Amino acid sequence: MVNSKRIAILGAGNIGAALIGGILKTGVADREHLIATVRTAERAEELAAKYSITVTAGGNREAAQASELIILAVKPSTLPWVLEEIRDALRDDQILISLAAAVPIALIEKLIDRRMPIFRAMPNIPVVVEEGATAVASNAACTAVQRQLVENIFRAVGVVTFVEEDMMHAVTALSGSGPAYVYMVIEALIAGGLKMGLSREVSTRLSEQTVLGAAKLVRETMLHPAILKDQVITPGGVTISAIHELEKHGLRSMLISAIETATHHSQNLTRSLMAKFGKEG
Template sequence: MTQSAAKPIQIGFLGSGQMATALASAWKRAGLMHESSLASDPIAVARERFTQTTGLQAVASNLEVAQRAELIILAVKPQMLPALLNEIRPALTPAQVIVSIAAGITLRQLSEQLGTTTRLIRVMPNTPCLVNASATGIAASPSATADDLAMVSTLFNAVGRAFVLAEPLLDAVTGLSGSGPAFVYLMIEAMSDGGVRMGLPRDVATALAAQTVLGAARMVLETGSHPGVLKDQVTSPGGTTIAGIHELERGGMRAAFMNAVEAASKRATELGRG
Protein backbone atom coordinates (compact mmCIF):
# COMPACT_ATOMS: atom_id res chain seq x y z
CA MET A 1 0.00 0.00 0.00
CA THR A 2 1.49 3.30 -1.03
CA GLN A 3 -0.53 5.38 1.41
CA SER A 4 1.33 6.50 4.51
CA ALA A 5 0.24 4.95 7.80
CA ALA A 6 -0.10 8.48 9.19
CA LYS A 7 -2.95 9.25 6.79
CA PRO A 8 -6.50 8.01 7.40
CA ILE A 9 -6.96 4.55 5.89
CA GLN A 10 -10.13 3.15 4.33
CA ILE A 11 -10.59 0.09 6.54
CA GLY A 12 -13.16 -2.65 6.15
CA PHE A 13 -14.03 -5.00 9.00
CA LEU A 14 -15.41 -8.40 8.06
CA GLY A 15 -17.19 -9.12 11.33
CA SER A 16 -18.35 -6.41 13.71
CA GLY A 17 -17.97 -8.05 17.11
CA GLN A 18 -16.30 -6.71 20.23
CA MET A 19 -12.76 -6.75 18.89
CA ALA A 20 -13.67 -5.09 15.59
CA THR A 21 -15.73 -2.47 17.40
CA ALA A 22 -12.93 -1.70 19.85
CA LEU A 23 -10.34 -1.39 17.10
CA ALA A 24 -12.57 0.80 14.94
CA SER A 25 -13.36 3.12 17.86
CA ALA A 26 -9.71 3.51 18.81
CA TRP A 27 -8.44 4.04 15.27
CA LYS A 28 -11.15 6.58 14.55
CA ARG A 29 -10.27 8.52 17.72
CA ALA A 30 -6.60 8.45 16.74
CA GLY A 31 -7.35 9.79 13.27
CA LEU A 32 -5.86 6.71 11.63
CA MET A 33 -9.04 5.52 9.93
CA HIS A 34 -11.07 7.22 7.20
CA GLU A 35 -14.60 8.29 8.13
CA SER A 36 -16.02 6.18 5.30
CA SER A 37 -14.60 2.94 6.77
CA LEU A 38 -17.23 0.28 7.37
CA ALA A 39 -17.98 -3.21 8.65
CA SER A 40 -20.08 -6.19 7.64
CA ASP A 41 -21.95 -8.68 9.78
CA PRO A 42 -24.84 -11.06 9.09
CA ILE A 43 -26.39 -10.25 12.48
CA ALA A 44 -28.44 -7.05 12.55
CA VAL A 45 -27.95 -6.49 16.29
CA ALA A 46 -24.17 -6.65 15.85
CA ARG A 47 -24.31 -4.14 12.99
CA GLU A 48 -26.44 -1.75 15.04
CA ARG A 49 -24.08 -2.00 18.01
CA PHE A 50 -21.06 -1.33 15.80
CA THR A 51 -22.67 1.75 14.26
CA GLN A 52 -23.88 3.12 17.59
CA THR A 53 -20.44 2.70 19.16
CA THR A 54 -18.22 3.84 16.29
CA GLY A 55 -20.45 6.09 14.18
CA LEU A 56 -19.41 4.08 11.12
CA GLN A 57 -21.58 2.26 8.62
CA ALA A 58 -22.22 -1.48 9.03
CA VAL A 59 -23.74 -3.54 6.23
CA ALA A 60 -24.83 -7.13 5.69
CA SER A 61 -22.71 -7.64 2.55
CA ASN A 62 -19.13 -8.90 2.92
CA LEU A 63 -18.52 -8.19 -0.76
CA GLU A 64 -19.43 -4.53 -0.34
CA VAL A 65 -16.81 -4.15 2.36
CA ALA A 66 -14.20 -6.07 0.37
CA GLN A 67 -14.78 -3.88 -2.68
CA ARG A 68 -14.53 -0.57 -0.81
CA ALA A 69 -11.68 -1.10 1.66
CA GLU A 70 -7.96 -0.47 1.24
CA LEU A 71 -7.18 -2.59 4.29
CA ILE A 72 -9.44 -5.50 5.27
CA ILE A 73 -9.62 -6.85 8.82
CA LEU A 74 -10.70 -10.49 9.04
CA ALA A 75 -12.49 -10.36 12.39
CA VAL A 76 -14.61 -13.51 12.37
CA LYS A 77 -14.30 -16.79 14.25
CA PRO A 78 -11.67 -19.13 12.74
CA GLN A 79 -14.26 -21.72 11.73
CA MET A 80 -16.10 -19.10 9.68
CA LEU A 81 -13.02 -17.99 7.77
CA PRO A 82 -12.85 -20.53 4.89
CA ALA A 83 -16.35 -19.70 3.63
CA LEU A 84 -15.72 -15.98 4.06
CA LEU A 85 -12.48 -16.07 2.08
CA ASN A 86 -14.12 -17.98 -0.76
CA GLU A 87 -16.84 -15.33 -0.86
CA ILE A 88 -14.60 -12.26 -0.96
CA ARG A 89 -11.73 -13.58 -3.10
CA PRO A 90 -13.23 -12.44 -6.46
CA ALA A 91 -13.56 -8.89 -5.12
CA LEU A 92 -9.98 -8.49 -3.91
CA THR A 93 -7.33 -6.48 -5.77
CA PRO A 94 -3.50 -6.48 -5.58
CA ALA A 95 -3.62 -3.05 -3.94
CA GLN A 96 -5.38 -4.30 -0.82
CA VAL A 97 -3.82 -5.50 2.42
CA ILE A 98 -5.56 -8.33 4.32
CA VAL A 99 -5.09 -8.50 8.09
CA SER A 100 -6.29 -11.57 9.96
CA ILE A 101 -6.95 -11.56 13.70
CA ALA A 102 -8.40 -15.10 13.60
CA ALA A 103 -6.59 -17.20 16.21
CA GLY A 104 -4.66 -20.19 14.94
CA ILE A 105 -5.12 -19.51 11.22
CA THR A 106 -1.69 -19.39 9.60
CA LEU A 107 -0.46 -17.21 6.76
CA ARG A 108 0.01 -20.36 4.70
CA GLN A 109 -3.64 -21.30 5.19
CA LEU A 110 -4.72 -17.79 4.21
CA SER A 111 -2.51 -17.72 1.11
CA GLU A 112 -3.81 -21.11 -0.02
CA GLN A 113 -7.27 -19.58 -0.28
CA LEU A 114 -6.40 -16.05 -1.35
CA GLY A 115 -3.28 -16.62 -3.44
CA THR A 116 0.43 -16.31 -2.69
CA THR A 117 0.63 -12.76 -4.03
CA THR A 118 -2.04 -11.43 -1.66
CA ARG A 119 -0.56 -9.02 0.85
CA LEU A 120 -1.31 -10.83 4.10
CA ILE A 121 -0.51 -9.91 7.68
CA ARG A 122 -1.46 -12.02 10.68
CA VAL A 123 -2.10 -10.28 13.99
CA MET A 124 -2.71 -11.67 17.48
CA PRO A 125 -4.16 -8.94 19.70
CA ASN A 126 -5.81 -9.51 23.07
CA THR A 127 -9.02 -8.31 24.70
CA PRO A 128 -7.49 -5.34 26.60
CA CYS A 129 -7.59 -3.57 23.22
CA LEU A 130 -11.10 -2.71 24.49
CA VAL A 131 -9.37 -0.27 26.88
CA ASN A 132 -6.44 0.64 24.57
CA ALA A 133 -4.06 -1.64 26.47
CA SER A 134 -3.60 -4.51 24.05
CA ALA A 135 -0.49 -6.65 23.74
CA THR A 136 -0.19 -7.70 20.09
CA GLY A 137 2.02 -9.91 17.97
CA ILE A 138 2.33 -9.24 14.22
CA ALA A 139 3.70 -11.45 11.44
CA ALA A 140 3.79 -10.62 7.73
CA SER A 141 3.69 -12.84 4.67
CA PRO A 142 6.51 -12.56 2.08
CA SER A 143 4.09 -10.74 -0.22
CA ALA A 144 3.47 -7.94 2.28
CA THR A 145 5.66 -4.87 1.89
CA ALA A 146 7.65 -3.00 4.52
CA ASP A 147 5.11 -0.18 4.23
CA ASP A 148 2.27 -2.63 4.85
CA LEU A 149 3.97 -3.88 7.99
CA ALA A 150 4.70 -0.35 9.22
CA MET A 151 1.08 0.66 8.65
CA VAL A 152 -0.32 -2.30 10.58
CA SER A 153 2.22 -1.78 13.38
CA THR A 154 1.11 1.84 13.68
CA LEU A 155 -2.54 0.80 13.88
CA PHE A 156 -2.00 -1.76 16.62
CA ASN A 157 0.44 0.37 18.60
CA ALA A 158 -2.43 2.87 18.78
CA VAL A 159 -4.38 0.39 20.94
CA GLY A 160 -1.51 -0.79 23.12
CA ARG A 161 1.89 -2.28 22.30
CA ALA A 162 2.65 -4.30 19.19
CA PHE A 163 5.65 -6.49 18.37
CA VAL A 164 6.69 -7.74 14.91
CA LEU A 165 7.72 -11.39 15.16
CA ALA A 166 8.37 -14.47 13.05
CA GLU A 167 5.06 -16.24 12.50
CA PRO A 168 5.96 -19.44 14.40
CA LEU A 169 6.17 -17.32 17.56
CA LEU A 170 2.55 -16.19 17.28
CA ASP A 171 1.36 -19.36 19.00
CA ALA A 172 3.51 -18.37 21.97
CA VAL A 173 1.97 -14.88 21.80
CA THR A 174 -1.45 -16.53 21.86
CA GLY A 175 -0.49 -18.56 24.92
CA LEU A 176 1.09 -15.62 26.75
CA SER A 177 -0.77 -12.43 25.96
CA GLY A 178 -3.79 -13.85 24.15
CA SER A 179 -4.79 -16.16 26.99
CA GLY A 180 -2.86 -14.22 29.64
CA PRO A 181 -5.64 -11.78 30.61
CA ALA A 182 -7.68 -14.74 31.90
CA PHE A 183 -4.71 -15.87 34.01
CA VAL A 184 -4.38 -12.37 35.45
CA TYR A 185 -8.13 -12.13 36.14
CA LEU A 186 -7.84 -15.39 38.06
CA MET A 187 -4.95 -13.93 40.06
CA ILE A 188 -6.91 -10.73 40.80
CA GLU A 189 -9.90 -12.79 41.92
CA ALA A 190 -7.70 -14.91 44.20
CA MET A 191 -6.00 -11.84 45.71
CA SER A 192 -9.42 -10.30 46.29
CA ASP A 193 -10.55 -13.51 48.02
CA GLY A 194 -7.50 -13.23 50.25
CA GLY A 195 -8.44 -9.67 51.15
CA VAL A 196 -12.00 -10.71 51.94
CA ARG A 197 -10.68 -13.55 54.11
CA MET A 198 -8.73 -10.97 56.08
CA GLY A 199 -11.80 -8.76 56.57
CA LEU A 200 -11.86 -6.34 53.64
CA PRO A 201 -15.18 -5.59 51.87
CA ARG A 202 -15.36 -7.40 48.51
CA ASP A 203 -15.52 -4.24 46.38
CA VAL A 204 -12.53 -2.72 48.16
CA ALA A 205 -10.55 -5.96 47.99
CA THR A 206 -11.16 -6.32 44.25
CA ALA A 207 -10.28 -2.69 43.55
CA LEU A 208 -7.08 -2.95 45.61
CA ALA A 209 -6.07 -6.18 43.85
CA ALA A 210 -6.73 -4.81 40.36
CA GLN A 211 -4.98 -1.51 41.09
CA THR A 212 -2.00 -3.39 42.52
CA VAL A 213 -1.68 -5.45 39.32
CA LEU A 214 -2.03 -2.29 37.19
CA GLY A 215 0.59 -0.44 39.22
CA ALA A 216 3.04 -3.33 39.19
CA ALA A 217 2.65 -3.73 35.42
CA ARG A 218 3.31 -0.02 34.87
CA MET A 219 6.42 -0.24 37.03
CA VAL A 220 7.79 -3.02 34.80
CA LEU A 221 6.97 -1.20 31.56
CA GLU A 222 7.95 2.33 32.60
CA THR A 223 11.11 1.63 34.60
CA GLY A 224 12.46 -1.05 32.28
CA SER A 225 13.68 -2.94 35.35
CA HIS A 226 13.62 -6.72 35.53
CA PRO A 227 10.57 -7.98 37.47
CA GLY A 228 12.94 -9.80 39.85
CA VAL A 229 14.70 -6.51 40.70
CA LEU A 230 11.39 -4.78 41.38
CA LYS A 231 10.27 -7.74 43.50
CA ASP A 232 13.43 -7.51 45.60
CA GLN A 233 12.81 -3.79 46.18
CA VAL A 234 9.52 -4.67 47.90
CA THR A 235 10.88 -7.68 49.80
CA SER A 236 12.43 -6.72 53.15
CA PRO A 237 14.37 -9.31 55.16
CA GLY A 238 12.02 -11.14 57.52
CA GLY A 239 9.09 -8.97 56.38
CA THR A 240 5.53 -9.49 55.23
CA THR A 241 6.27 -9.78 51.50
CA ILE A 242 8.82 -12.57 51.80
CA ALA A 243 6.38 -14.48 53.97
CA GLY A 244 3.77 -14.23 51.22
CA ILE A 245 6.26 -15.08 48.47
CA HIS A 246 7.31 -18.16 50.42
CA GLU A 247 3.71 -19.39 50.38
CA LEU A 248 3.41 -18.74 46.63
CA GLU A 249 6.61 -20.71 46.01
CA ARG A 250 5.35 -23.55 48.19
CA GLY A 251 2.19 -23.60 46.07
CA GLY A 252 4.16 -23.84 42.83
CA MET A 253 2.99 -20.46 41.51
CA ARG A 254 5.86 -19.99 39.03
CA ALA A 255 5.52 -23.47 37.55
CA ALA A 256 1.73 -23.09 37.34
CA PHE A 257 1.98 -19.87 35.30
CA MET A 258 4.71 -21.28 33.06
CA ASN A 259 2.69 -24.44 32.50
CA ALA A 260 -0.43 -22.40 31.70
CA VAL A 261 1.39 -20.40 29.00
CA GLU A 262 2.89 -23.59 27.57
CA ALA A 263 -0.47 -25.39 27.51
CA ALA A 264 -2.24 -22.45 25.86
CA SER A 265 0.53 -22.09 23.26
CA LYS A 266 0.41 -25.78 22.38
CA ARG A 267 -3.37 -25.62 22.09
CA ALA A 268 -3.04 -22.69 19.67
CA THR A 269 -0.72 -24.80 17.52
CA GLU A 270 -3.20 -27.70 17.59
CA LEU A 271 -6.05 -25.42 16.54
CA GLY A 272 -4.00 -24.11 13.62
CA ARG A 273 -3.23 -27.62 12.42
CA GLY A 274 -6.87 -28.58 12.77
Protein backbone atom coordinates (compact mmCIF):
# COMPACT_ATOMS: atom_id res chain seq x y z
CA MET A 1 0.00 0.00 0.00
CA VAL A 2 1.98 2.99 -1.24
CA ASN A 3 1.04 6.25 0.40
CA SER A 4 0.85 9.34 -1.75
CA LYS A 5 2.29 11.55 1.01
CA ARG A 6 5.88 12.74 0.73
CA ILE A 7 7.90 11.81 3.81
CA ALA A 8 11.02 13.65 5.01
CA ILE A 9 13.29 12.05 7.60
CA LEU A 10 15.42 14.79 9.14
CA GLY A 11 18.47 13.16 10.77
CA ALA A 12 18.72 9.68 9.29
CA GLY A 13 20.99 8.09 11.90
CA ASN A 14 20.40 4.69 13.51
CA ILE A 15 16.65 5.06 14.00
CA GLY A 16 15.97 7.25 10.95
CA ALA A 17 17.76 4.87 8.58
CA ALA A 18 15.88 1.91 10.05
CA LEU A 19 12.63 3.76 9.33
CA ILE A 20 13.71 4.35 5.72
CA GLY A 21 14.34 0.60 5.35
CA GLY A 22 11.00 -0.35 6.92
CA ILE A 23 8.98 2.24 4.98
CA LEU A 24 10.44 1.08 1.65
CA LYS A 25 10.15 -2.62 2.46
CA THR A 26 6.49 -2.45 3.47
CA GLY A 27 5.55 0.06 0.79
CA VAL A 28 4.30 2.76 3.19
CA ALA A 29 5.99 5.08 0.67
CA ASP A 30 8.04 4.54 -2.47
CA ARG A 31 11.51 5.92 -3.22
CA GLU A 32 10.18 8.99 -5.03
CA HIS A 33 8.15 9.99 -1.95
CA LEU A 34 10.97 9.65 0.56
CA ILE A 35 13.73 12.17 1.28
CA ALA A 36 16.26 12.23 4.13
CA THR A 37 18.78 14.61 5.61
CA VAL A 38 21.93 14.07 7.67
CA ARG A 39 24.80 16.26 8.88
CA THR A 40 27.73 14.98 6.84
CA ALA A 41 28.21 14.44 3.09
CA GLU A 42 29.77 10.98 3.72
CA ARG A 43 26.67 9.73 5.54
CA ALA A 44 24.42 11.26 2.85
CA GLU A 45 26.29 9.39 0.12
CA GLU A 46 26.23 6.15 2.06
CA LEU A 47 22.45 6.29 2.63
CA ALA A 48 21.66 7.43 -0.90
CA ALA A 49 23.62 4.47 -2.27
CA LYS A 50 22.01 2.00 0.13
CA TYR A 51 18.35 3.04 -0.30
CA SER A 52 18.36 4.82 -3.69
CA ILE A 53 16.56 7.86 -2.27
CA THR A 54 17.51 11.53 -2.14
CA VAL A 55 19.65 12.23 0.93
CA THR A 56 21.18 15.65 1.56
CA ALA A 57 23.76 16.90 4.05
CA GLY A 58 21.79 19.72 5.69
CA GLY A 59 18.88 21.02 3.62
CA ASN A 60 16.31 20.40 6.35
CA ARG A 61 14.23 23.38 5.30
CA GLU A 62 13.99 22.25 1.65
CA ALA A 63 13.19 18.65 2.67
CA ALA A 64 10.47 19.83 5.08
CA GLN A 65 8.98 22.16 2.49
CA ALA A 66 8.74 19.34 -0.06
CA SER A 67 6.99 16.91 2.31
CA GLU A 68 3.62 16.36 3.94
CA LEU A 69 4.99 14.22 6.74
CA ILE A 70 8.18 15.24 8.55
CA ILE A 71 9.97 12.83 10.86
CA LEU A 72 12.36 14.58 13.26
CA ALA A 73 15.01 11.94 13.98
CA VAL A 74 17.90 14.13 15.12
CA LYS A 75 19.22 14.01 18.69
CA PRO A 76 17.19 15.96 21.29
CA SER A 77 20.00 18.52 21.66
CA THR A 78 19.90 19.22 17.89
CA LEU A 79 16.11 19.39 17.65
CA PRO A 80 15.66 23.06 18.68
CA TRP A 81 18.07 24.16 15.94
CA VAL A 82 16.44 21.99 13.29
CA LEU A 83 12.99 23.31 14.30
CA GLU A 84 14.32 26.84 14.04
CA GLU A 85 15.59 26.01 10.54
CA ILE A 86 12.30 24.55 9.25
CA ARG A 87 9.85 26.73 11.21
CA ASP A 88 8.97 29.12 8.38
CA ALA A 89 8.58 26.26 5.90
CA LEU A 90 5.87 24.49 7.93
CA ARG A 91 2.22 24.43 6.80
CA ASP A 92 -1.01 23.41 8.52
CA ASP A 93 -1.52 20.46 6.13
CA GLN A 94 1.72 18.81 7.30
CA ILE A 95 2.30 16.29 10.08
CA LEU A 96 5.31 16.37 12.41
CA ILE A 97 6.60 13.23 14.13
CA SER A 98 9.31 13.78 16.72
CA LEU A 99 11.43 10.88 17.98
CA ALA A 100 13.46 13.05 20.34
CA ALA A 101 13.58 11.59 23.84
CA ALA A 102 12.35 13.86 26.66
CA VAL A 103 11.17 16.64 24.32
CA PRO A 104 7.47 17.32 24.99
CA ILE A 105 5.00 18.23 22.25
CA ALA A 106 4.31 21.54 24.05
CA LEU A 107 7.96 22.54 23.63
CA ILE A 108 7.89 21.67 19.91
CA GLU A 109 4.72 23.78 19.51
CA LYS A 110 6.45 26.64 21.27
CA LEU A 111 9.61 26.37 19.18
CA ILE A 112 7.69 26.33 15.87
CA ASP A 113 5.18 28.86 17.17
CA ARG A 114 2.15 27.14 15.67
CA ARG A 115 -0.49 24.47 16.34
CA MET A 116 -0.34 21.64 13.84
CA PRO A 117 -0.64 17.84 14.03
CA ILE A 118 2.34 16.65 16.09
CA PHE A 119 3.10 13.07 17.11
CA ARG A 120 5.78 12.14 19.59
CA ALA A 121 7.14 8.63 19.17
CA MET A 122 9.52 6.64 21.34
CA PRO A 123 10.96 3.76 19.29
CA ASN A 124 13.79 1.51 20.42
CA ILE A 125 16.93 0.25 18.73
CA PRO A 126 15.55 -3.14 17.54
CA VAL A 127 13.72 -1.13 14.83
CA VAL A 128 16.99 -1.79 12.97
CA VAL A 129 15.94 -5.47 12.68
CA GLU A 130 12.23 -4.63 12.32
CA GLU A 131 11.52 -5.81 15.90
CA GLY A 132 11.15 -2.40 17.51
CA ALA A 133 8.70 -1.42 20.23
CA THR A 134 7.34 2.08 19.60
CA ALA A 135 4.95 4.09 21.75
CA VAL A 136 3.24 7.11 20.22
CA ALA A 137 1.50 10.14 21.75
CA SER A 138 -0.16 12.99 19.87
CA ASN A 139 -1.59 16.46 20.31
CA ALA A 140 -5.25 17.34 19.89
CA ALA A 141 -4.74 18.50 16.28
CA CYS A 142 -4.08 14.93 15.06
CA THR A 143 -6.89 13.08 13.26
CA ALA A 144 -7.72 9.36 13.25
CA VAL A 145 -6.52 9.10 9.63
CA GLN A 146 -3.17 10.67 10.54
CA ARG A 147 -2.91 8.34 13.51
CA GLN A 148 -3.38 5.36 11.19
CA LEU A 149 -0.66 6.66 8.88
CA VAL A 150 1.77 7.06 11.77
CA GLU A 151 0.87 3.59 13.04
CA ASN A 152 1.64 2.15 9.57
CA ILE A 153 5.07 3.79 9.57
CA PHE A 154 6.14 2.35 12.92
CA ARG A 155 4.46 -1.01 12.27
CA ALA A 156 6.92 -1.30 9.36
CA VAL A 157 9.69 -1.69 11.96
CA GLY A 158 7.98 -3.55 14.82
CA VAL A 159 5.02 -3.17 17.16
CA VAL A 160 3.24 0.11 17.94
CA THR A 161 1.15 1.26 20.84
CA PHE A 162 -0.53 4.62 21.57
CA VAL A 163 -0.17 6.24 25.02
CA GLU A 164 -0.96 9.52 26.74
CA GLU A 165 2.02 11.84 26.53
CA ASP A 166 2.65 11.88 30.29
CA MET A 167 3.42 8.14 30.06
CA MET A 168 6.35 8.78 27.70
CA HIS A 169 8.82 8.95 30.61
CA ALA A 170 7.85 5.44 31.70
CA VAL A 171 7.95 4.25 28.07
CA THR A 172 11.45 5.69 27.66
CA ALA A 173 12.57 3.94 30.85
CA LEU A 174 10.98 0.62 29.89
CA SER A 175 11.28 0.04 26.15
CA GLY A 176 13.42 2.99 24.98
CA SER A 177 16.30 2.07 27.27
CA GLY A 178 15.15 -1.55 27.78
CA PRO A 179 17.35 -3.16 25.10
CA ALA A 180 20.39 -2.08 27.16
CA TYR A 181 19.08 -3.98 30.20
CA VAL A 182 18.42 -7.07 28.09
CA TYR A 183 21.91 -6.87 26.57
CA MET A 184 23.27 -6.91 30.13
CA VAL A 185 21.21 -10.03 30.85
CA ILE A 186 22.49 -11.72 27.68
CA GLU A 187 26.05 -10.64 28.50
CA ALA A 188 25.75 -12.17 31.96
CA LEU A 189 24.22 -15.40 30.66
CA ILE A 190 27.13 -15.74 28.21
CA ALA A 191 29.60 -15.12 31.05
CA GLY A 192 27.86 -17.74 33.19
CA GLY A 193 28.15 -20.29 30.38
CA LEU A 194 31.83 -19.41 29.92
CA LYS A 195 32.48 -19.76 33.63
CA MET A 196 31.01 -23.25 33.54
CA GLY A 197 33.21 -24.21 30.59
CA LEU A 198 31.01 -23.69 27.50
CA SER A 199 32.80 -22.30 24.44
CA ARG A 200 32.26 -18.62 23.63
CA GLU A 201 30.31 -19.51 20.51
CA VAL A 202 28.04 -22.07 22.14
CA SER A 203 27.40 -19.85 25.16
CA THR A 204 26.52 -16.86 22.95
CA ARG A 205 24.17 -18.80 20.65
CA LEU A 206 22.37 -20.45 23.58
CA SER A 207 22.05 -17.17 25.52
CA GLU A 208 20.66 -15.05 22.68
CA GLN A 209 18.22 -17.75 21.56
CA THR A 210 17.03 -18.31 25.14
CA VAL A 211 16.05 -14.63 25.47
CA LEU A 212 14.52 -14.53 21.98
CA GLY A 213 12.58 -17.77 22.48
CA ALA A 214 11.35 -16.87 25.97
CA ALA A 215 10.05 -13.50 24.71
CA LYS A 216 8.33 -15.20 21.76
CA LEU A 217 6.62 -17.65 24.09
CA VAL A 218 5.28 -14.79 26.26
CA ARG A 219 3.85 -13.14 23.14
CA GLU A 220 2.41 -16.26 21.51
CA THR A 221 0.86 -17.90 24.59
CA MET A 222 -0.22 -14.55 26.10
CA LEU A 223 0.42 -16.21 29.48
CA HIS A 224 1.80 -14.21 32.40
CA PRO A 225 5.59 -14.78 32.64
CA ALA A 226 5.14 -16.08 36.20
CA ILE A 227 3.07 -18.99 34.82
CA LEU A 228 5.64 -19.71 32.12
CA LYS A 229 8.40 -19.57 34.74
CA ASP A 230 6.51 -22.06 36.91
CA GLN A 231 6.26 -24.45 33.95
CA VAL A 232 10.08 -24.64 33.80
CA ILE A 233 10.40 -25.47 37.51
CA THR A 234 10.69 -29.09 38.64
CA PRO A 235 10.33 -29.65 42.41
CA GLY A 236 13.80 -29.98 43.89
CA GLY A 237 15.29 -29.35 40.45
CA VAL A 238 17.96 -27.21 38.83
CA THR A 239 15.81 -24.21 37.84
CA ILE A 240 14.40 -23.55 41.32
CA SER A 241 17.91 -23.55 42.80
CA ALA A 242 18.92 -20.83 40.29
CA ILE A 243 15.69 -18.87 40.91
CA HIS A 244 16.37 -18.93 44.65
CA GLU A 245 19.78 -17.39 43.96
CA LEU A 246 18.26 -14.69 41.70
CA GLU A 247 15.64 -13.86 44.34
CA LYS A 248 18.37 -13.53 47.01
CA HIS A 249 20.03 -10.88 44.83
CA GLY A 250 16.74 -9.15 44.09
CA LEU A 251 16.69 -9.48 40.28
CA ARG A 252 13.04 -8.42 39.88
CA SER A 253 13.30 -5.64 42.44
CA MET A 254 16.44 -4.34 40.71
CA LEU A 255 14.69 -4.08 37.34
CA ILE A 256 11.62 -2.40 38.84
CA SER A 257 13.88 0.15 40.58
CA ALA A 258 15.89 0.69 37.39
CA ILE A 259 12.73 1.61 35.49
CA GLU A 260 11.58 3.88 38.33
CA THR A 261 14.97 5.67 38.40
CA ALA A 262 15.10 6.01 34.62
CA THR A 263 11.54 7.41 34.56
CA HIS A 264 12.54 10.08 37.09
CA HIS A 265 15.68 10.84 35.08
CA SER A 266 13.59 11.35 31.95
CA GLN A 267 11.24 13.67 33.88
CA ASN A 268 14.24 15.71 35.05
CA LEU A 269 15.60 15.93 31.49
CA THR A 270 12.27 17.32 30.31
CA ARG A 271 12.25 19.86 33.16
CA SER A 272 15.76 21.02 32.17
CA LEU A 273 14.75 21.32 28.51
CA MET A 274 11.65 23.30 29.42
CA ALA A 275 13.73 25.59 31.63
CA LYS A 276 16.23 26.15 28.82
CA PHE A 277 13.96 26.44 25.76
CA GLY A 278 10.40 26.69 27.06
CA LYS A 279 10.46 30.08 28.77
CA GLU A 280 7.76 32.51 27.78
CA GLY A 281 8.67 35.35 25.43
